[in-house]
Amino acid sequence: MKTSMLFIVLLYEIVTICGVALWLKRGKSQSAHNDSEFALGGRSLPVGVVAATMALTVLGTAHILGVFEMVWGVGAAAIWFSIAHVILLVVVCYSTGLWVRRLRVTTVPELLEHLFGKGIRVLVSCVMAGIIFGILTIETQGLGIIINAMTGWGITNGAIAGGVIGIFYVVLAGMKEVGWINLINAVVMYVGLILATIFMALRLPGGNFDSVAEHFVSQDMDYMISVFGNSQILMTFTLGMVVAVLFSQSVNQMLLQTAMSAKDEKTIKKALWIAAPINGLFGVFAVVLGLTAMTIPEFAELGPKKAATQMLVEYLPPWLGALLLASFLAAILSTFAMTALSPATIFSNDIYKGLFKPDATEAQMTKVTQIAIVVLASIAIAVASFLPPILAAMTWLFAWLIPVFFIIIFGLFWQRSALAALITLVTVWAGNFLWSFSDIALNLGLLKSNAVMALTASVVVGCVANLMIKGEKAYFKSQTYLDLKETNY
Structure with a gap:
């Protein structure tokens, strides 16, 4: 077990979560109460927070561990998962995100009631909450993989530990806490990722990644280092991935909840210019590190789920490994938080208030949302270790x-x-x-x-x-x- 690394990672998460929560609690006590404070941060989030939250909401297990895993099948073409999300952010920041903010809805199903009535609202609420819960289980698996890399506890026990941290993360202060922590995590993640990529290159023959490319060329697998792959990859993986991401995530509560929380529509438009680079460039680093792990026998034998994370733990200096894994854990926690908060918001707003208690107070809504977060996260922890490959599961969920x-x-x-x-x-x-x-x-x-x-x-x-x-x-x-x-x- 990498005890010192685990200690540094957990210390970073606890200090960040508790520090931001205390700061927000103090600010809340000094400001007027807002009816959408917990779920939407009072619709007051500034550009930096909106940008970081949009970027990290869709930059979780799928972007990190999913890409590490998927390069084993499609090679550098796995970068299309990130490219698809850049296109997605353009669509959200210049259309769907603006619409939900303008109409001042709290959930996507609430928008559907304006369009088609309560029946469609309830139907989509049930399906959308289920889909986001499916993504939550995948994020929980990601937490388990990261913690297992540091402890050797196994993915199941790692998911339990990570899930507890995740619940703690989102329940303390809701949407506003998630947003401000994301701003901190985005900076830490990129510093760690850039340094890790440089250090990994220096550990390889020649002090660069040429040996990685040569490995695949020598095995007649040139397509593995091409972003377009081959014709089969282009028609199956790439096309399906872009379609799934663009036409599903652009109306998904987990991403649009951030747009609903923005100060105004101009904030959402400005956020694109920060969110798109943060999200898109990450895929480049993830693909490079994933392909590198495939070429080193001692890590390749661990298989797609563990190879890259274990390589980072073993090859990087302890301080840098801790920084990088802390940032990975933070990015996954961000998506975990939004995938727990979003279905809980749908349940409290569209089911609890919409069907059973129309006169529910803000305090009651917040309590129901927090209970739903704990219940959903607990179930996700229980099933996390039995899931299929990450990106395959994501694509299937998006199609709904x-x-x-x-x-x-x-x-x-x-x-x-x-x-x-x-x-x-x-x-x-x-x-x-x-x-x-x-x-x-x-x-x-x-x-x-x-x-x-x-x-x-x-x-x-x-x-x-x-x-x-x-x-x-x-x-x-x-x-x-x-x-x-x-x-x-």
């Missing part, structure tokens, strides 16, 4: 939210038909189920990509349903929106 993106676009700009929205959702979800658990794609000679299937079905079924079923005027053309716009400005 693709039809939600299209019904929102239809409702905002075309027309609002609850029946057409329901037909689109149910058809695509049924198709996703069949694509996952049957050989229908193989029998039809089609691409076995849930994301591409969901995209195609959402567009075709959504357009046909809206052409055949007459609905109300598009929300952005409605008097309700025009009145709201006049009030806001």
Whole structure:
């Protein structure tokens, strides 16, 4: 066990979490109470906090350990996971993020009630909360892998320890704490990552990464060091990944909750210029380190889940290894926090208040949200070690939210038909189920990509349903929106 490294990492996390929480508690006692303080940080987050939180919300286990793992199958093409998220951040900061902030909603399902009524809101609430919970279990697995690298406790016990820290992280002060800690973690992460990459290069023959490239070329695996891979990788992994990320995460509560928390729309637009580089450049470092681990026999034999993290623990100076693992743990904790807070917010706002207690006070809502965080995180800890490869699981989960993106676009700009929205959702979800658990794609000679299937079905079924079923005027053309716009400005 790397006792000193573990001590430094845990000390960093505890000091950061407790320090920011105490600072925010003091500030809260000196300011006016805000009805959305816990879940949305009082809708007051500044540019730096919004940017760091957007970047780190989608830069967790999938970007770090998922890319380390995925390079074993697709090589440098794993960078497309990061490229897809840069495109995603552009879409969020210049469209969906602005819309939810302008309409002052607390959850994405609340927006759907404005468009299609309570039935669609409840239906999507249940599915979206389940999807985000699925991502939460993957983030918990990531915490387990990082802690196992330092302790040798195994992923299961590491997930328990990491999950406890994660619950502590988000419950103390809610969205505002997560945001400000993310700002600190983003700086620490990049300092550690850049230094680690330099130190790793110096440990290799020639003091650079040329030996890594030569390893794959000598084995006739040139495609492993190409960002485009080969034709099969391009058509299956790359296309599916970009579609899944772009059309699902752009309407996912876990990312849009940050936009809802921003001070104003200008803050969201400005945040893009910080969030996109933070998120996108990380993939370059992760791919390089993942490929390097594959070329060193003592780490390659550990397999995709453990090779890169163990290499960093063994090859880096203890102080740098501790700094890097602390930053990795912090990035994963950030996504863990948002994937715990988001479904808990959906439950408290759309289920508890929406269906059972419409007159719930802010104090009651906060308590229900905190209880939901603890329950969801506890279940995630229990199942974390039984999960499939990280990016494969992420892509599958993302596909379920693709039809939600299209019904929102239809409702905002075309027309609002609850029946057409329901037909689109149910058809695509049924198709996703069949694509996952049957050989229908193989029998039809089609691409076995849930994301591409969901995209195609959402567009075709959504357009046909809206052409055949007459609905109300598009929300952005409605008097309700025009009145709201006049009030806001």
